[in-house]
Amino acid sequence: MAKQPYLKVESIVKKFGPFTALNGVSLDVYPGEVHALLGDNGAGKSTLIKVLSGVHAPTSGQIHIEGKPVNFRSPRDASNAGIGTVYQDLAVNPLMSVTRNFFMGRELTSGPRPFGLLKMDEMDRITHDEMLKIGIDISDPQQAVGTMSGGQRQTLAIARAIYFGAKVLILDEPTSALGQKQQMEVLKTMMRVRARGDIAIIFITHNEIHSKLVADRFTFLALGQVIGAGTHKELEGEDIRRLMAGGAEIKDLERDLAEL
Amino acid sequence: MSGRSESDRLKQESLLMRLVRRPEAGAFFVMVVVIVLVTIASNGNAINPLGIKNNLAIIAQFGIIATGAALLMIAGEFDLSIGSMIGFAGMSMAMMLKWGLPFGLGEATPASAFFITLAMTLSLGWLIGTIVVRSGLSSFIVTLAFLFGLRGTTEVAFRLINQSTQISGLPDFKQEYFFARIFGGESFGWFYDLWFALGGNLNRRDEQWVTGLDVRVVWWILIVLLAYIVLNRTQMGNWIFATGDNKESARANGVPVNKVKIGLFMFTAFCATIFAACQVFDTNTADAAKGNLKELEAIAIAVVGGTLMTGGFGSVIGVVFGAVTFGLVANAVFYIPWIDGSWYRVFVGVVLLAAVFANERIRKRITGGI
Numbered sequence: 270m271a272k273q274p275y276l277k278v279e280s281i282v283k284k285f286g287p288f289t290a291l292n293g294v295s296l297d298v299y300p301g302e303v304h305a306l307l308g309d310n311g312a313g314k315s316t317l318i319k320v321l322s323g324v325h326a327p328t329s330g331q332i333h334i335e336g337k338p339v340n341f342r343s344p345r346d347a348s349n350a351g352i353g354t355v356y357q358d359l360a361v362n363p364l365m366s367v368t369r370n371f372f373m374g375r376e377l378t379s380g381p382r383p384f385g386l387l388k389m390d391e392m393d394r395i396t397h398d399e400m401l402k403i404g405i406d407i408s409d410p411q412q413a414v415g416t417m418s419g420g421q422r423q424t425l426a427i428a429r430a431i432y433f434g435a436k437v438l439i440l441d442e443p444t445s446a447l448g449q450k451q452q453m454e455v456l457k458t459m460m461r462v463r464a465r466g467d468i469a470i471i472f473i474t475h476n477e478i479h480s481k482l483v484a485d486r487f488t489f490l491a492l493g494q495v496i497g498a499g500t501h502k503e504l505e506g507e508d509i510r511r512l513m514a515g516g517a518e519i520k521d522l523e524r525d526l527a528e529l
Numbered sequence: 530m531s532g533r534s535e536s537d538r539l540k541q542e543s544l545l546m547r548l549v550r551r552p553e554a555g556a557f558f559v560m561v562v563v564i565v566l567v568t569i570a571s572n573g574n575a576i577n578p579l580g581i582k583n584n585l586a587i588i589a590q591f592g593i594i595a596t597g598a599a600l601l602m603i604a605g606e607f608d609l610s611i612g613s614m615i616g617f618a619g620m621s622m623a624m625m626l627k628w629g630l631p632f633g634l635g636e637a638t639p640a641s642a643f644f645i646t647l648a649m650t651l652s653l654g655w656l657i658g659t660i661v662v663r664s665g666l667s668s669f670i671v672t673l674a675f676l677f678g679l680r681g682t683t684e685v686a687f688r689l690i691n692q693s694t695q696i697s698g699l700p701d702f703k704q705e706y707f708f709a710r711i712f713g714g715e716s717f718g719w720f721y722d723l724w725f726a727l728g729g730n731l732n733r734r735d736e737q738w739v740t741g742l743d744v745r746v747v748w749w750i751l752i753v754l755l756a757y758i759v760l761n762r763t764q765m766g767n768w769i770f771a772t773g774d775n776k777e778s779a780r781a782n783g784v785p786v787n788k789v790k791i792g793l794f795m796f797t798a799f800c801a802t803i804f805a806a807c808q809v810f811d812t813n814t815a816d817a818a819k820g821n822l823k824e825l826e827a828i829a830i831a832v833v834g835g836t837l838m839t840g841g842f843g844s845v846i847g848v849v850f851g852a853v854t855f856g857l858v859a860n861a862v863f864y865i866p867w868i869d870g871s872w873y874r875v876f877v878g879v880v881l882l883a884a885v886f887a888n889e890r891i892r893k894r895i896t897g898g899i
Contacts, residue, residue, distance in 0.1 A: 345783070360778035363896045364841040365770050373771050374783035376764040383765040386758075415896030 273336060275300045275469050276321075276352070276437050281330035283316055290316040292493040293330070297486075298437060301466040303459060305484035306473045307513055312490040314473050318439055321471075322354040323347030353435025355426045357442050363415035367407055370414050371396040371429050395432070403428045404454075404461055420451030424458050431468065438462065439471045444479055452479065459483050477513050489513065550894075552835035553847035555887045559833070559880060560850040567857050571864035575857065578721065578730045578739040580864060585742055588856030589749035590804060592849060594823055595830035596749075596756045597800030599848045601793040602831050603760070605773035605840030606661060606668040608797045611827055613679035614650055615820025618805035620683045621646040623696040623815030639702045639709040639810065647802050653679070654798030658791030676824065684817045694817035701813055712748075712803075713810030715741030745807040749852075752800065757845040769793070773840025829877055830855050833884040837892055854880070 274297035283291040291313045298304050308314050319325045321332070323341030331338050334350050341347045347354075361370050372392050378385030393410040400407050405424050414422060423443050430438055440459070444452040460483060462468055474480050480487065487504055489497040489512035497504070497512040504512075548554065567575045574580050594611050601608050625637040625645065637645075657675055661668045687694040702709035718741035724730040725737040732738035760766040771779035772789045780786050801820070809815055834851035836843030855877070862870035 344781075356781070358778070360775075360781040362771055362774035362778055362841065364774045364837075364892070365767075369767050369770065373767065373779065376767050378764045383768065384759065384763050386762050387764060387767065389762075413895045 272299050274298055274333075275335060277333040277336075278317075278321070279331045279333070281317070281320055281327045281332070283313075283320055283325060284328045290493055291320070291327075294490065294493070294495055296488045296495070296498065298469045298471060299486070300436070300469045301463060302485040303463050303470045303472050303483045304486045304488065305480035306471055306488050306490065307475070307477070307480060307509075308490035309475075309513070311492075313493040314490055315441075316493075317490070318354065318441055318471075318473065321347065321437075321439060322352055348433075348435075351434055351436035352439065353430030353433070353437065354439040355423070355430055355441065355443065357446065361414050361422050361426060364413060366411045366413055367400070367417070367425060368392045368396045368410040370425060371399070371410075371432070375433060399428045399432050400425065402461075403431070403458055418451055419447045420454040420458075423447070423451075423455050427458060427462065431462065435468065437469045437471065439473070441473050442475065443472070444474065444476060456483055475513075477509050481509065487512075551844075552842070552888075552891050553844045553850060555884065556834050556847045556850035556854070560854045563854045563857050567861050567864065570868070571861070575861070575864040578724065582739050582742050583863070584856055584860050585746050587860050588852050589743065589745045590807070591826060591830055591856050591859075592749040592852035593745070593752055593804050593807075594797070594800050594827040595834070595848050595852050596752050596845060597793075597797035598824070598827035599831035599834060599836045599843050599845065600756055600760060600769060601790075601797050602828070602836045602838070603773045603840060603843040604769045604790055604793050605776065606790055606793070607672060607828065608657070608794060609669065609672040609824045610653075610657060610675035610679055611797055611801050611824035612820040612822055613676050613683070613824075614653065614798055614801035615805045615808075615823055616683045616817055617653075617679045618646050618650050618802045619809050619815045619819045620687055620696075620817060621649060622806060622809045623699060624686070624690060626699055626702070626809075627696055628690055639706045639712075643708070643712075643802075643806055646806075647799070650798040650802045651795050654795035655791055657798075658794030661794070662787040662790050672824075680817075680821075687817050695815070697814040699809075699813040702810060709810045710744070711810075712744065712806040713812075714744045716744040716747045717742040743807070743811065745803075745811075748803050748807060752803070753845060753849055760845055765789070765792075770841060773837075773842070775841070826855065826877070829881050832888065833880055835884075835888060835891065837888055838885065839892070842892065842895070 276298040278294065278296050280293040280295055281291050282289070282293055294313070294317060296304065296306075306314055306317070316325065320327050323344040323346050326340070326342070332341070333339065339350055341350070362373065365373070368389070377388045377392050379388060380386050396410045397407060403424055405421055414425065417425070427438065427440070443455050447455065456479060459470055459472065462470060463483070472480065472484060484501065486500050487498060487509065488495055497508070571580070575584060594615075598608060598611060622642045625631070625642040626639070629635060630637045630641060630645070653675070657672060660666070661671050664671070684694055703713050721730055721737070721739050721741055730738050760769060768779070768784045768789045771782070771784050772786045776786050805819070808819065830851040831843065831848055832838065833854065834844060834847030834849070836848070858876050859873050861873070862868055
């Protein structure tokens, strides 16, 4: 693989007082790939996201972007470096229109901030086009986000992050709160973003089936450490399930259950 | 796949249905009913030349403070200090005009009294906003503290300096100062001149009866226009909606949530100061009790106008309809002799409760809830 990783994470350690949340985590994220980050509750996935998106500074270790070392002091630093995080709650406002959500905090205006007049027509057009690119044809960009399905809201948050310059898209459990059909919509959206070729996706999930469907590369976390990593080819299905469970063998579980 | 997408499930509606479904629709309907009822019950006296002037005087008063209260509520906060701020600002201006500027700086003019007062009230608005956003306490409690504190301060200052909680018999500054006419003078004289020229607007001796509206009507229109444009057409407006809808997501997207809130607390203080200035320069009096309970009327009008108690949604135009409704009913006792004025409060209670239910339905419809 001659490609250079867009984002390279090297031996990140994050301690909260006596508690070690991350103990030397490394991963490489390539443009045009989906990198699944899997692990049980408490494995350190959320902490890793927060380090990558500039919410927490790592205790030690280094993040590289396009080969250059970077230090994020705030979420804004991370965002400027091209890391767009789509959190589980999506950061959308249900009472506001699709367009107003899309440009929230980054409105297009003519005139001095913050009292410049909104260029609503232009923003409507961009919102409609960007949503269409990612697979949703919204008939009315002025409709309230509250009328959209969970999958569409997810898509809105993803389209917004990409439009405002995200090169690495961190999706925090994007399928976990959705129904079956909407989960498929989100997976399709991810594959459309992947097909662009210039954006890397970090896909945090509990769901091994989803990760096998879309991911090119896997990293498994357990108790703050990487317990397995590799490409889709390198890992067999059984491996994935075993690593998902934090290294526990399903056979052991079967035996334990039988003994009860 | 049948080629249907989820967006197809949102039906396109006719223009009429869209208008009926607008958040202002209920307030508009109530306003029309009230205008018709008051007009009939008063034998048309409520809309004769003097009736229009007197009704618009109180409607404009309500409208000025309710617009400020509504913008703040859309951003998710309350201001219960509006009424006390009116009393404080009126006291401050009248006291300077009677006793001179503080620290022995000499005689006050209407302009200096107004601007020094405005500087104080804006600072108080800033202080209230800063306490709310820094402490994370409910604005209900913080502004309730200022409701009591400011009213008490006003009374104490009156008694210390003036020996009485009222000032009356100030010179009529409108005669001499243009600046006093900006707040206490008349406007829309052309409207009444035209009415007279067309054969109406006559008194018993067939002379022109009413010469113009109170100038506060112009202030109301200006504040409404400003609020409408800022809320619906500017970046700041998007920030106000975002702050009230979901503060955390607004912050995550780079909206300066705290500055928005502090700015709006200053805006309600500004509206209260305009209210007080119009009152002081119109009547040349001040009273420590001025503005009592006005904060609750402002909030009630904002709610009747379609503003959600929980923030994130509301309409400046709806607040206009609400102000007209409340002003007409509050004044109805002067035009309908047989009515007991206390029915006004009964009306406020009933309409308020109905509006809260209606707003809740609107909110659920927008958010797709059941």
